[in-house]
Amino acid sequence: MSLFGKRAEKSVSLPEDPGERRQLTVLFYDVVGSTSLVDSNDPEELRAALNLIHVAARSILSEHGGSLEQIMGDGGIAHFGYPVSSEDAALSAVQSALALLDARSGISGAPNIHIGIATGVVVLSDDTGSAVGGRLGAIGAAPNLAARLESASGVNQVLVNQSTYAMTCRAIDYQPVDDLNLKGFPDVTRAWRPVAMRPAESRFQRDRDSSSPLIGRVDEVAQLRAAWARARKGDGSAILIEGEPGVGKSRIVSELANHVGECRTILLQCQPRTQGEALSSIIRMYDRAHEEAGDPALANAAVRTAERIGALEDDISLGPETRRTAIVNAVADGFLGLAEAQPLLMLAEDLHWADEVTLAVLRRLGRDIGGRSILILATSRPEANLNGELAAFSDLSLSPVGAKEAYALIEAAAPGALTQATCDWIVKKADGNPLFLLELTAYASDPEAANGHLTDISGANVMSLRDLLATRLESAGRA
Ligand SMILES: Nc1ncnc2c1ncn2[C@@H]1O[C@H](COP(=O)(O)OP(=O)(O)O)[C@@H](O)[C@H]1O
Ligand SMILES: [Mg+2]
Structure with missing residues (x-):
């Protein structure tokens, strides 16, 4: 079973024991210059202004998990990645x-705010019995760092730490900022200012682009x-x-798709x-x-499909079920129509x-x-169990790669860079998962990041790829 699987099973349960080690993304937001606001405002007005921010924060943060x-x-x-663990907590x-x-x-x-975000491995301690009551305290550098980054960030801006940046830089456009000297952090801290999201398709496309050769899967x-x-x-x-x-x-x-x-x-x-x-996803593609x-x-099909959906939505004579079926048919017919002029590969x-x-x-x-x-060609994680739902689709189940392919992947990613023992360790840890193999190889072959930590890591109870990555990125940030 893959490490991801184990992680997924754990994801919704509370920590079994106080002191669970988890990767967490911590977000701090704060109103800029609230002390001067207190001086110049009626306390009731100030409270109302602060409330505008807290109400917005509560709904927006929870909407994003x-x-x-x-x-x-x-x-x-706010904490991201706990209590429900999420692969994309930083994002x-x-x-x-x-x-x-x-x-x-x-x-x-609404008053001006600033925001700091930091990701790192923390120890979550359950202080249910304490005076605070029922809160899970997070002990580690991330909460302090998030707070310091928040104070250092500009008005109505965000600063994130290096590991948050590294986990999200494919999806978000960032501007670099000067290294920071933060209270409580002896070394300079690298920080980044997120500016905007990139469109989804270009983000996922990057996951796909790979210069390394395809191994196995013949x-x-x-x-x-x-x-x-x-x-x-014509035989679709x-x-x-x-x-x-x-x-x-x-x-x-x-x-x-690259050879069609x-x-x-x-x-x-x-x-x-x-x-x-x-x-x-269909609307985004058409837009x-x-x-x-x-x-x-395709641009024409976009307009036609949008018009047909709009007309069906406005048709008050239709019941909800009939309307839904008609919309589904309209969208599907749009795709079938597109394939009449030219073969269509739909991913x-x-x-x-x-x-x-x-x-x-x-x-x-x-x-x-x-x-x-x-x-x-559709892709899905097995736990979604879509074979029943998509009964007309034939099923292609991708198993982990075998040991031979695993060694070949490491060798292709870092030719001659690693000792046999390290390769053996990576193959054992990665369980045939190519992403994990590549990440561990990058970790092990980056001398700055590895810096003798590899043996520590292998001995430690590293729960997931994400934990490992955070550790790697943080040591890289400090170097
Ligand atoms: N057979 C393979 N040979 C070489 N690299 C691979 C192979 N399978 C996956 N990878 C690489 O592993 C990473 C994860 O693969 P990906 O296709 O994104 O996984 P999934 O879509 O199942 O989440 C990517 O960088 C990909 O290029
Ligand atoms: Mg994928």
Whole structure:
């Protein structure tokens, strides 16, 4: 079983014992210059102004999966990645900070704020019995660092520490800032200022781009190629590729997508926390096609589909079920129409995050693509259990790579750089997960980061890839 699997099982339970070691992202927000606000304002007015921020913070932070641990007068602390562990806790925290600033600028009378975010391994101690009652204290550098970064950050700005930056820099545009000398931190601290989110598709695309050669997966890629060859000839099909995070689902999809010849490729990239938004990945794809207008037929389909959905939504004679079915059919028909002029390769990535309506569209397409020039390649984590839901899709289950491939991956990523013993250790730890293999290899072959810590790490009870990464990034930041 992969380390991710073990992590996932643990994710919703409370720590079994006081003192659990976890990776946590801590966010501090605070009103700028609240002491001078006290002097110049009526206390009631000040309280009302602060309340505007706290109310916005409470809803925005929790919307992004954070838990607001404490509100202290003019500021607050939120934890991301606890109690429910989340792979993208750091990203959620930065997103929520940007959203909070955005919301603030739209609230009349809201005071200026600043925000600090830090990610690190902390020890969570359950002080249920203490006077504070029921709070989980986080002990580690991250909470203090987040507080210091918050004070150092500019008005209506955010600062994040190096590990938060490293975990989110593919998804967020950052500006570098000068190294900081922070109270309580003897070394200078590197910090970054997040500016804006990048569009989802370009973020996930980067996950896919890889200069390293594809190792193994010969049968799987051959199966995809054969399906594509049939689809081009008008014999369409749909395949659901299932596997743990990091096992290589996107990699084999891009292996095909990079060699398809003349055709149209559509990417539907599902994202975390969008299950409640009907058709979100399809709408995003169409919006982009419309904006970029690089493919006139696709831009047209975007407009037509939007119009049909709009008309169905406005039609008050329809009951909710009938309306939903009609919308699903309209969207599916749009895709079938596109395939008439040119073969269509449709990539539906990370369906474990897909909303119901998107799944209904795919279900309908799965039933109707026989005899059409379409290949649908969908990816999902196994726990979403979509094979029943997408019964017309054939199932391709990606297992971890074998030991031979694991050693080959390490060698390709860091030729001749590691000792046999280190390679053995990585292969054992990574459980055949290519992402984990690559991350551990990068860790072990970066002498600055490794710096003799590797043996410490292997001895320590490192629970997850994320913990390991945080440790690696933090030692890199200090060096
Ligand atoms: N067979 C492989 N050969 C080389 N690199 C691989 C292979 N499988 C996965 N990788 C690399 O491992 C990382 C994780 O793979 P990815 O396809 O993103 O996983 P998933 O989509 O299942 O989460 C990527 O950097 C990818 O390039
Ligand atoms: Mg993927």
